[in-house]
Amino acid sequence: MAEAGTSQVGSAAGEASAGPAADVETSASTDAGIAASGDRRPVKIIGIVCNWCSYAGADTAGVGRFKQPANIRLVRVPCTGRIDPLFALKAFEKGADGVLISGCHPGDCHYSEGNYYARRKFELLERMIHHLGIPKERFRWTWVSASEGQRWQQVVTEFVAGVEKLGPRKARAL
Amino acid sequence: MRIGVFVCHCGTNIAATVDVAEVAKMALGLKDVVHAEDIMYTCSEPGQAAIQKAINEKKLDRVVVAACSPHMHEMTFRRCCDVGGLNPYLFEMANIREHCSWIHTDIPVATDKAWDIIKMAVAKARQLEPLQPNEVEVNKDVLVIGGGVAGIQAALDLADSGLKVTIVEKQTTIGGVMAQLDKTFPTIDCSACILTPRMVDCAQHENIEVMAYSEIDKVSGYVGNFTVDIRKKAAMVDWTKCIGCEMCVEKCPAKAPDLFNVGLEPTKAIYIPFPQAVPKRAAIQVEHCRWFTQGKCRVCERVCPADAVDYEQKEEIVQKRFGAIVVATGLDVFPWEDYYHEYGSGHIKDVISGLQYERMLNASGPYGGHVHRLSNGEEPKTVVFIQCVGSRDDSVGRPYCSSVCCMYTAKQALLTKDHCGLDTEVYVFYIDIRATGKGYEEFVKRVQTEFGVKYVRGRVSKLYEEAGKVMVRASDTLLGEQVEIAADLVVLASGIMASEGAKELAQKLNISYDEFGFFKEGHPKLRPVETNTAGVFLAGACQAPKDIPATVAQASGTASKVIGLLANEKLKTSPMIAIVGQKDCVSCWKCIEVCPFSAPEKQEVRPDEFKSHVIETVCQGCGVCVATCPVNCISLKGFSTDAILDQIEEILVS
Numbered sequence: 001m002a003e004a005g006t007s008q009v010g011s012a013a014g015e016a017s018a019g020p021a022a023d024v025e026t027s028a029s030t031d032a033g034i035a036a037s038g039d040r041r042p043v044k045i046i047g048i049v050c051n052w053c054s055y056a057g058a059d060t061a062g063v064g065r066f067k068q069p070a071n072i073r074l075v076r077v078p079c080t081g082r083i084d085p086l087f088a089l090k091a092f093e094k095g096a097d098g099v100l101i102s103g104c105h106p107g108d109c110h111y112s113e114g115n116y117y118a119r120r121k122f123e124l125l126e127r128m129i130h131h132l133g134i135p136k137e138r139f140r141w142t143w144v145s146a147s148e149g150q151r152w153q154q155v156v157t158e159f160v161a162g163v164e165k166l167g168p169r170k171a172r173a174l
Numbered sequence: 175m176r177i178g179v180f181v182c183h184c185g186t187n188i189a190a191t192v193d194v195a196e197v198a199k200m201a202l203g204l205k206d207v208v209h210a211e212d213i214m215y216t217c218s219e220p221g222q223a224a225i226q227k228a229i230n231e232k233k234l235d236r237v238v239v240a241a242c243s244p245h246m247h248e249m250t251f252r253r254c255c256d257v258g259g260l261n262p263y264l265f266e267m268a269n270i271r272e273h274c275s276w277i278h279t280d281i282p283v284a285t286d287k288a289w290d291i292i293k294m295a296v297a298k299a300r301q302l303e304p305l306q307p308n309e310v311e312v313n314k315d316v317l318v319i320g321g322g323v324a325g326i327q328a329a330l331d332l333a334d335s336g337l338k339v340t341i342v343e344k345q346t347t348i349g350g351v352m353a354q355l356d357k358t359f360p361t362i363d364c365s366a367c368i369l370t371p372r373m374v375d376c377a378q379h380e381n382i383e384v385m386a387y388s389e390i391d392k393v394s395g396y397v398g399n400f401t402v403d404i405r406k407k408a409a410m411v412d413w414t415k416c417i418g419c420e421m422c423v424e425k426c427p428a429k430a431p432d433l434f435n436v437g438l439e440p441t442k443a444i445y446i447p448f449p450q451a452v453p454k455r456a457a458i459q460v461e462h463c464r465w466f467t468q469g470k471c472r473v474c475e476r477v478c479p480a481d482a483v484d485y486e487q488k489e490e491i492v493q494k495r496f497g498a499i500v501v502a503t504g505l506d507v508f509p510w511e512d513y514y515h516e517y518g519s520g521h522i523k524d525v526i527s528g529l530q531y532e533r534m535l536n537a538s539g540p541y542g543g544h545v546h547r548l549s550n551g552e553e554p555k556t557v558v559f560i561q562c563v564g565s566r567d568d569s570v571g572r573p574y575c576s577s578v579c580c581m582y583t584a585k586q587a588l589l590t591k592d593h594c595g596l597d598t599e600v601y602v603f604y605i606d607i608r609a610t611g612k613g614y615e616e617f618v619k620r621v622q623t624e625f626g627v628k629y630v631r632g633r634v635s636k637l638y639e640e641a642g643k644v645m646v647r648a649s650d651t652l653l654g655e656q657v658e659i660a661a662d663l664v665v666l667a668s669g670i671m672a673s674e675g676a677k678e679l680a681q682k683l684n685i686s687y688d689e690f691g692f693f694k695e696g697h698p699k700l701r702p703v704e705t706n707t708a709g710v711f712l713a714g715a716c717q718a719p720k721d722i723p724a725t726v727a728q729a730s731g732t733a734s735k736v737i738g739l740l741a742n743e744k745l746k747t748s749p750m751i752a753i754v755g756q757k758d759c760v761s762c763w764k765c766i767e768v769c770p771f772s773a774p775e776k777q778e779v780r781p782d783e784f785k786s787h788v789i790e791t792v793c794q795g796c797g798v799c800v801a802t803c804p805v806n807c808i809s810l811k812g813f814s815t816d817a818i819l820d821q822i823e824e825i826l827v828s
Contacts, residue, residue, distance in 0.1 A: 061277060067277055070277075094826035
């Protein structure tokens with residue numbers, strides 16, 4: 001649990017200005033890690049997306065041939081309301097370098113209100129995740145509709161770039 | 175467990191970027207995988223036969239197809255498995271096309287990603303269980319939202335097949351935009367001659383109920399069993415008594431904007447939009463009525479021979495049940511005045527919109543069909559049409575083509591010559607002419623050659639008034655020179671937008687819409703009139719701008735889809751729903767609190783002992799209760815927690 005040991009309760013502004021050098025993981029020892037220091041393996045990101053909006057939005061991006069970095073692996077669920085925050089934490093525990101959650105825009109949920117329940121959970125998770133030693137830049141939740149192929153491309157590209165800036169995680173455990 | 179993996183080439187769609195033979199070979203090394211092969215077109219007949227053969231010969235109990243998106247062919251392969259003797263819910267799809275080969279170019283990178291995606295699908299397949307769909311009774315009544323030509327066509331087709339139809343229209347009459355048009359292209363048929371008898375058919379059809387001046391308030395339920403709250407707005411006139419004699423309209427002293435005539439001339443505070451209105455009933459615009467604003471008048475009440483005026487009338491909510499819903503909410507015209515300041519923002523009297531010109535041309539319009547300048551009433555000698563106003567223009571946030579303006583402009587140019595004489599100078603400024611329908615190109619050619627309408631390729635940069643004329647400044651991009659025309663009348667081919675309130679309606683119906691508010695079809699080719707919400711269908715311009723022939727064709731297509739759906743006495747429901755492990759249920763009822771569909775109920779398992787139970791036919795399978803349950807005793811079939819976590823673990827640990 002080397003990462004957690006050095007986690008900061010910093011303000012959002014402090015974290016933003018500190019940049020990668022302040023990444024709590026950089027001081028992690030490698031003994032508990034899955035990768036040696038200096039490793040530049042591609043970052044691996046788990047995306048958990050709802051069937052109706054964001055999965056279909058990623059389809060739309062594909063049909064439109066909107067090129068994206070190849071670091072994301074998508075898990076399809078019926079609704080973001082189905083997502084237990086545990087899924088994101090499990091992914092980090094197993095070594096994911098980033099977790100992206102995406103669903104329907106507020107008001108557009110196929111099941112009327114599933115995304116509102118998701119919003120509460122992930123808003124909370126986003127605020128507390130750095131207490132677990134995971135910089136909040138490694139976690140993002142957002143909305144992408146079925147017709148927003150270009151937005152999906154943008155979300156993926158930006159998120160991957162942010163995670164790449166931090167680099168692969170050097171420790172697996174939370 | 176015996177899993178078969180089938181990796182699709184999809185021609186070169188996948189195989190050009192993913193080494194499909196290699197990943198198929200690698201798949202054989204996965205635990206439980208006993209068969210793997212790559213297939214040129216897995217969805218084709220030989221492809222499906224190969225799956226069925228392998229199910230049979232290799233005794234497969236799980237099938238994974240790595241191909242396109244499940245939104246494309248999940249149902250296809252489920253059916254294939256079913257026919258091959260495997261429970262269709264023991265099938266899983268790996269999307270290596272939309273999510274991989276189409277968005278990457280580097281072969282090793284794409285192959286590596288495809289391999290991960292396949293491993294995830296296999297991991298999920300291990301967790302699948304055979305499922306059986308339930309059946310629900312079907313309500314055979316149909317709701318049609320919107321009473322324009324799309325809604326009318328769909329309603330008549332449905333009603334003729336014997337189904338009961340309710341048309342809900344927000345205006346006081348059905349007819350929609352088509353009722354406002356003078357003639358229709360490319361035949362120059364009279365719009366009203368086509369439409370108004372169809373409106374009367376709706377009113378008189380024993381299977382159709384027209385609910386005009388009503389809107390959708392709330393929608394709940396699911397395919398086969400929708401419950402809809404319809405808000406009947408207060409017309410301040412008792413429509414069971416009103417006979418449509420227009421006496422009240424004649425005597426009303428208060429003026430009000432006339433939306434039907436696109437604001438050309440005012441109407442009265444109590445109004446009937448046009449003589450052929452269906453139903454032909456009066457309504458009061460209260461914000462313009464003297465009784466409601468000043469507390470005196472009541473002239474309409476005094477003159478009404480039927481004693482129909484009711485100032486105390488309140489809106490009411492009517493609840494109805496339907497098996498299917500057709501959305502046909504049509505279009506609004508782009509409000510060019512708010513965007514095109516270079517065209518005078520609506521302050522130049524002789525610059526009008528295409529729809530206003532329709533009303534001017536129309537014999538039953540405010541001017542009896544007399545084409546004239548609004549500034550001085552004279553007949554114009556020079557008329558200029560400008561195309562793509564609010565279409566194909568990124569600067570006003572409308573990049574799309576409205577699809578009808580080229581043709582309606584050609585029609586209006588012809589009618590101008592017809593009304594004002596062949597010697598009238600008529601110019602059309604265009605970007606490209608899009609005349610793709612049957613007989614359209616020939617029509618435009620005829621307008622140019624036979625009627626001598628001058629087409630100038632170029633955008634108009636500025637309109638301004640000078641010496642009683644509207645000066646049109648533009649560039650002729652074919653000749654490469656500036657042109658300036660002193661026009662008497664300028665008509666703007668204002669584009670099409672989704673109708674007001676489209677987004678809110680989409681949210682009530684849980685259907686998708688694009689950034690412009692047009693509703694999203696299930697798939698442009700495979701499911702063009704369906705939405706992604708079962709039982710909700712689309713017709714007309716609410717889906718995308720389209721002309722009347724395309725609208726009517728789509729409406730009939732929609733009707734046939736609805737008839738097909740409602741031909742079933744019972745509908746199969748998705749078995750991918752929540753189930754409660756009652757042994758662990760602590761009766762906290764959080765699932766009941768969060769369920770958007772009221773699917774969980776308290777079930778008495780022993781005297782005075784209640785546990786949660788999910789009503790199978792009500793559950794829609796969102797899984798909110800699963801993620802909410804504090805003791806994890808609810809599972810979502812097809813999306814179990816193990817199935818999700820195994821996918822994540824598969825690619826991170828290995």
